[in-house]
Amino acid sequence: xxxxxxxxxxxxxxxxxxxxxxxxxxxxxxxxxxxxxxxxxxxxxxxxxxxxxxxxxxxxxxxxxxxxxxxxxxxxxxxxxxxxxxxxxxxxxxxxxxxxxxxxxxxxxxxxxxxxxxxxxxxxxxxxxxxxxxxxxxxxxxxxxxxxxxxxxxxxxxxxxxxxxxxxxxxxxxxxxxxxxxxxxxxxxxxxxxxxxxxxxxxxxxxxxxxxxxxxxxxxxxxxxxxxxxxxxxxxxxxxxxxxxxxxxxxxxxxxxxxxxxxxxxxxxxxxxxxxxxxxxxxxxxxxxxxxxxxxxxxxxxxxxxxxxxxxxxxxxxxxxxxxxxxxxxxxxxxxxxxxxxxxxxxxxxxxxxxxxxxxxxxxxxxxxxxxxxxxxxxxxxxxxxxxxxxxxxxxxxxxxxxxxxxxxxxxxxxxxxxxxxxxx
Amino acid sequence: xxxxxxxxxxxxxxxxxxxxxxxxxxxxxxxxxxx
Numbered sequence: 001x002x003x004x005x006x007x008x009x010x011x012x013x014x015x016x017x018x019x020x021x022x023x024x025x026x027x028x029x030x031x032x033x034x035x036x037x038x039x040x041x042x043x044x045x046x047x048x049x050x051x052x053x054x055x056x057x058x059x060x061x062x063x064x065x066x067x068x069x070x071x072x073x074x075x076x077x078x079x080x081x082x083x084x085x086x087x088x089x090x091x092x093x094x095x096x097x098x099x100x101x102x103x104x105x106x107x108x109x110x111x112x113x114x115x116x117x118x119x120x121x122x123x124x125x126x127x128x129x130x131x132x133x134x135x136x137x138x139x140x141x142x143x144x145x146x147x148x149x150x151x152x153x154x155x156x157x158x159x160x161x162x163x164x165x166x167x168x169x170x171x172x173x174x175x176x177x178x179x180x181x182x183x184x185x186x187x188x189x190x191x192x193x194x195x196x197x198x199x200x201x202x203x204x205x206x207x208x209x210x211x212x213x214x215x216x217x218x219x220x221x222x223x224x225x226x227x228x229x230x231x232x233x234x235x236x237x238x239x240x241x242x243x244x245x246x247x248x249x250x251x252x253x254x255x256x257x258x259x260x261x262x263x264x265x266x267x268x269x270x271x272x273x274x275x276x277x278x279x280x281x282x283x284x285x286x287x288x289x290x291x292x293x294x295x296x297x298x299x300x301x302x303x304x305x306x307x308x309x310x311x312x313x314x315x316x317x318x319x320x321x322x323x324x325x326x327x328x329x330x331x332x333x334x335x336x337x338x339x340x341x342x343x344x345x346x347x348x349x350x351x352x353x354x355x356x357x358x359x360x361x362x363x364x365x366x367x368x369x370x371x372x373x374x375x376x377x378x379x380x381x382x383x384x385x386x387x388x389x390x391x392x393x394x395x396x397x398x399x400x401x402x403x404x405x406x407x408x409x410x411x412x413x414x415x416x417x418x419x420x421x422x423x424x425x
Numbered sequence: 426x427x428x429x430x431x432x433x434x435x436x437x438x439x440x441x442x443x444x445x446x447x448x449x450x451x452x453x454x455x456x457x458x459x460x
Contacts, residue, residue, distance in 0.1 A: 088445055095452035102459050130441055174459050181455035188448035191441060225460060342439060 021275030054250025090213020106175025122187025200353025
């Protein structure tokens with residue numbers, strides 16, 4: 001490392017990362033809501049495929065809009081090995097997401113979330129073991145992060161206890177296995193994330209390659225499970241009236257995912273992931289207020305669900321206030337140096353990008369390729385949106401509007417903050 | 426090590442590679458069970 005980051009900059013990046021973590025939570029929770037509109041008679045693999053298709057389109061068009069495609073390719077030239085890691089992370093996400101959909105179907109949205117949440121504990125484990133996160137941190141901060149993560153998990157157990165009494169949707173054991181499996185997949189997906197960000201890669205670049213892994217895996221899973229390409233296509237055509245909803249979910253997931261990746265970059269996975277996983281609280285709000293999911297259950301179950309949610313919120317607060325000290329940041333740098341040596345990366349690139357600054361001085365401009373990508377994405381969404389049908393189910397429009405406005409406010413605030421502090425690096 | 430191509434270092438030298446790879450394999454097994 002050739003430049004030492006000053007304390008003020010480090011604290012600014014910490015606050016930015018924490019804010020991104022909360023914004024991610026809001027959007028990741030919202031992303032699951034459109035999939036609730038297709039719970040009737042559609043294969044979960046079709047839902048997963050369309051979510052990923054939405055994510056694929058968004059992951060190519062959003063970076064084009066924010067920093068241009070040329071910038072993405074200029075960035076990856078510094079760290080070409082991360083293409084492999086990006087693709088692998090995409091495969092992990094695709095399986096995790098498919099398992100989440102199975103879990104939501106079997107045990108419900110507000111109850112599948114907590115089990116899925118075990119991914120944050122796995123994230124803390126990998127962050128500490130593999131990337132020297134929390135090393136040389138003061139005891140109070142270690143307790144803040146690990147304790148916060150543990151409290152979030154206890155909250156998750158409370159919520160899952162409620163699931164055994166709400167077995168109406170499907171097979172609870174299968175649902176719990178699917179949710180825990182999703183937690184394992186998504187928790188380990190953070191290894192490639194941190195690997196990329198400890199070297200200073202731009203999250204927009206990482207996600208562009210990540211999306212290949214996910215679309216290929218999900219398509220393969222869908223085609224194999226539904227009995228070939230012909231059968232898969234026929235299913236897509238038959239379900240065309242609902243294809244827009246999971247695709248919209250995929251777009252919203254990408255927005256949340258981008259914020260989660262910026263959080264992982266600037267505060268590490270042991271802090272960023274538990275924070276963005278407070279999406280359960282928002283998921284619960286969607287379920288209760290918009291979809292009336294828990295209505296008619298006993299007061300006991302409400303107490304478990306609400307108690308679990310409060311614990312999660314407390315855990316998130318503990319993590320948010322556990323700042324990265326100078327000595328812990330030194331450990332991060334050691335992990336970064338290891339990467340620099342192993343892959344022969346320019347140390348100047350790593351140091352500059354870890355500080356959230358631009359390494360290449362020349363500004364890359366958007367070209368016709370970028371505008372073509374953006375126009376194609378908008379067209380695909382518009383065409384499928386035109387075919388979409390709103391299913392007959394009880395949706396509270398007032399609450400839907402309120403939660404959507406909260407999401408847009410978080411998007412604008414976090415987007416502006418990212419632009420001002422890091423120019424989206 | 427630097428005379429090796431980047432993919433060589435990523436796949437064969439870096440032990441971290443095998444952690445997510447193993448989990449990925451496990452993921453396919455779980456998926457098989459839940460379907």
